[in-house]
Amino acid sequence: xxxxxxxxxxxxxxxxxxxxxxxxxxxxxxxxxxxxxxxxxxxxxxxxxxxxxxxxxxxxxxxxxxxxxxxxxxxxxxxxxxxxxxxxxxxxxxxxxxxxxxxxxxxxxxxxxxxxxxxxxxxxxxxxxxxxxxxxxxxxxxxxxxxxxxxxxxxxxxx
Amino acid sequence: xxxxxxxxxxxxxxxxxxxxxxxxxxxxxxxxxxxxxxxxxxxxxxxxxxxxxxxxxxxxxxxxxxxxxxxxxxxxxxxxxxxxxxxxxxxxxxxxxxxxxxxxxxxxxxxxxxxxxxxxxxxxxxxxxxxxxxxxxxxxxxxxxxxxxxxxxxxxxxxxxxxxxxxxxxxxxxxxxxxxxxxxxxxxxxxxxxxxxxxxxxxxxxxxxxxxxxxxxx
Numbered sequence: 001x002x003x004x005x006x007x008x009x010x011x012x013x014x015x016x017x018x019x020x021x022x023x024x025x026x027x028x029x030x031x032x033x034x035x036x037x038x039x040x041x042x043x044x045x046x047x048x049x050x051x052x053x054x055x056x057x058x059x060x061x062x063x064x065x066x067x068x069x070x071x072x073x074x075x076x077x078x079x080x081x082x083x084x085x086x087x088x089x090x091x092x093x094x095x096x097x098x099x100x101x102x103x104x105x106x107x108x109x110x111x112x113x114x115x116x117x118x119x120x121x122x123x124x125x126x127x128x129x130x131x132x133x134x135x136x137x138x139x140x141x142x143x144x145x146x147x148x149x150x151x152x153x154x155x156x157x158x159x
Numbered sequence: 160x161x162x163x164x165x166x167x168x169x170x171x172x173x174x175x176x177x178x179x180x181x182x183x184x185x186x187x188x189x190x191x192x193x194x195x196x197x198x199x200x201x202x203x204x205x206x207x208x209x210x211x212x213x214x215x216x217x218x219x220x221x222x223x224x225x226x227x228x229x230x231x232x233x234x235x236x237x238x239x240x241x242x243x244x245x246x247x248x249x250x251x252x253x254x255x256x257x258x259x260x261x262x263x264x265x266x267x268x269x270x271x272x273x274x275x276x277x278x279x280x281x282x283x284x285x286x287x288x289x290x291x292x293x294x295x296x297x298x299x300x301x302x303x304x305x306x307x308x309x310x311x312x313x314x315x316x317x318x319x320x321x322x323x324x325x326x327x328x329x330x331x332x333x334x335x336x337x338x339x340x341x342x343x344x345x346x347x348x349x350x351x352x353x354x355x356x357x358x359x360x361x362x363x364x365x366x367x368x369x370x371x372x373x374x375x376x377x
Binding site: 003006007010011014015018019022028032035036039040043088091092093094097098101102105116117120121136137138139141142148155 | 160162163164165166167169170171172173176177180181183184185186187276277278279281297298
C-alpha cells in the first residue's frame with residue numbers, strides 16, 4: 001500500500017485503534033506500539049481496502065496484534081496494570097469518576113472488556129464485533145451481558 | 160454506559176507520539192517483493208492446473224447451498240429450513256440429523272448446574288428448581304430465534320433441557336429436549352413431579368397440552 005494511503009488511514013482511524021489497543025492491554029506505551037505496528041504492516045500489504053470495510057479490517061488487525069502480545073510470556077510478566085492505570089489517569093487528567101470507571105473496566109477480564117468497549121463506545125453490532133474478535137454472535141452477546149454485570153458490580157463496590 | 164463514552168472521549172494518541180508515527184509512515188520504504196513475482200506466478204499456474212477440473216463442481220455446489228438455509232442448533236441438531244421471503248415464516252423444514260449430535264446443553268459440575276453453550280458455561284443453579292427454569296434466547300439468521308431452557312436440580316440428575324426454534328413471526332417450528340438418562344431418570348420420567356419445571360416452561364413457550372381442564376392452557 002502507498003505511504004500516502006496509509007497516512008490517510010492513520011489520520012482517520014489511529015485514535016480508534018489506539019483506544020481498542022488500550023482496552024486490551026491497559027498500557028499507554030504498549031497500545032501506541034500496537035498502533036505503530038499495525039500501520040507499518042499496512043505498508044507491506046499489496047492490496048487496497050474498500051472504504052466501507054477499512055475500519056473493521058484495521059480493528060481486526062489491531063485485535064489480533066493485541067491478542068498475540070497478551071499471549072506472549074514476556075508480556076504476561078512485564079505489565080503492572082495498576083501503574084499503567086495510574087499513568088493513564090494522570091496523562092489524560094481523568095476525573096475521579098472517570099478514574100473509577102477506567103479502573104473498574106481494567107479489573108474485568110479483557111475477553112469481556114473489549115466487547116464492552118466495541119459495543120458501548122464504537123457502537124458496533126454483535127455480528128460486527130464477532131467478526132473483529134473471531135467469536136460467534138452468541139458468545140459476543142453473552143460476554144457483553146456478563147461484562148455489564150461485572151462492571152456494575154465493581155462500580156457499586158467502588159462508590 | 161454513558162460513563163464509558165465520556166471516558167474514552169478523553170483518550171487519544173499522545174500528540175508527540177502520533178506525529179512521530181505519522182512521519183515514520185511517510186518516510187518508511189515499502190519492502191521490495193520483486194523476487195517473489197516469478198515464484199508467485201509459478202505457484203499460481205500450478206494451483207490453476209489442479210483447481211480447474213474441480214471448479215465447476217464447486218460453483219454448482221455453492222449455488223445449491225445458497226438456496227438452502229441451514230440452521231444449526233446449540234444441541235447439534237441441524238435443519239434445512241425453507242422460509243417464505245414475504246412473511247418470514249417457515250414454510251417447511253427437514254431434519255438433517257434428527258436427534259442432534261449428543262451435545263448436552265445442561266451439565267453438573269461441582270454440585271452446580273450449568274447451561275453449556277459451545278464453550279460458555281453459565282451457572283444456572285440459583286435460577287432452577289423442580290418448578291423453575293433458566294431461559295436463554297439467541298437470534299440466528301433470517302429472524303429465526305433459538306431458545307434454550309434448562310431446569311431442575313443438579314442432585315440425582317433431576318434436570319434437563321429443551322432447545323426450541325422460532326421463526327421470525329414467533330412461531331415455534333422445531334425443538335429437541337433431553338434429560339440425563341442415568342439411573343431411573345429417562346425420558347419416560349419427565350411426567351414425574353421433579354420435572355414440573357418442564358411442564359411450566361412448555362406452557363410458558365406457548366405449547367398447549369390439550370387438556371380441557373388445564374389451568375395453564377386456559
